[in-house]
Amino acid sequence: MAISNTTTAPLSLHEDVAVRLRELIYSGELPPGAFVDEPALCERLAISRTPLREALKVLTAEGLMRHEPRRGCFVNQVTERDLDEIFPVIALLEGRCAFEAASRVNDADLRVLDGMHQRLRDCAAAGQIAAYYEANHVIHEAIIQLADNRWLAQVIADLRKILRLSRQQSLQVPGRLEQSLSEHMAVFAALQARDNCGAEAAMRTHLLRQREALRELSRQQPRSLMP
CATH class of the missing domain: 1.10.10.10 (Winged helix-like DNA-binding domain superfamily/Winged helix DNA-binding domain)
Structure with missing residues (x-):
């Protein structure tokens, strides 16, 4: 697709x-x-x-x-326990999306994705956090669309709604912007290689490291989430 x-x-x-x-x-x-x-x-x-x-x-x-x-x-309020329980699930789901996308991606899709990742690199280089988040979201949505699995898409969308309640931004953690970009490029490289398992593993790593960054942010700002 x-x-x-x-x-x-x-x-x-x-x-x-x-x-x-x-x-x-x-x-x-x-x-x-x-x-x-x-x-x-x-x-x-x-x-x-x-x-x-x-x-x-x-x-x-x-x-x-x-x-x-x-x-x-x-x-509703999102707790640290909620985040600990949700992120492994969404990492599995989006990892599966990347796996399926690697099976379906064609050369035209890769050209579109290349432009999206160039935008991501530009935002990171300029330190434009808000624009980076938007570019990041567009890429995730494109990979979900390429997977062409409506059940995965539906469950991921539902979980994302809950995660947005936390109102925390992982890119506030020093070094996370560069790390996030590197993770995205690893996913893209696996998609270019049509490497199903590599794309899945890279996407899961990306989501789980986001949780690690949020945990670090919570330690720095202990009152940012309700107990």
Whole structure:
């Protein structure tokens, strides 16, 4: 499956509300542990209670919210234990994506990936952290698309939503930017060689080292995550 742009069907009202709520969560306007004030949100989003409550059910199922009987909904919190449990799983899943992508990648795909990795190198050289994160995300998405396995893609997307709750950035750790770039280039080299096992191992290493960097960041900033 070649790397390409995809279009999506129009969202229903409650799906659109769910998207807007995720944006509020990821931007920090609804921080971890925050109580969801339904009347205030209805007024802010200019919607009725019904689509809001349907959206809250969606986010609760995704793990972004939790519902407490007789109290209401709260934004979930990600703990160190959560990160310890999630990263090995997502490393396995994205590793498998890299394995499958190495079987399917063609020369045209590699040219597209080469441009993406050049962008990654440029961002790293300039020390542009935010742009590097974006370029990194684009590469991960391209590899998932190349794997062409909707079940892997779906589970990875769900886990990524949870990981974003931590609001920690591993590239804040000294030396991590250069390490991350090296890891990405190892994945790309394996894809160029159509080396399934090499691509899988390199991607797993990349994700697990990201967890190590976050653990180091947590030690430096012990209050950045809830216990």
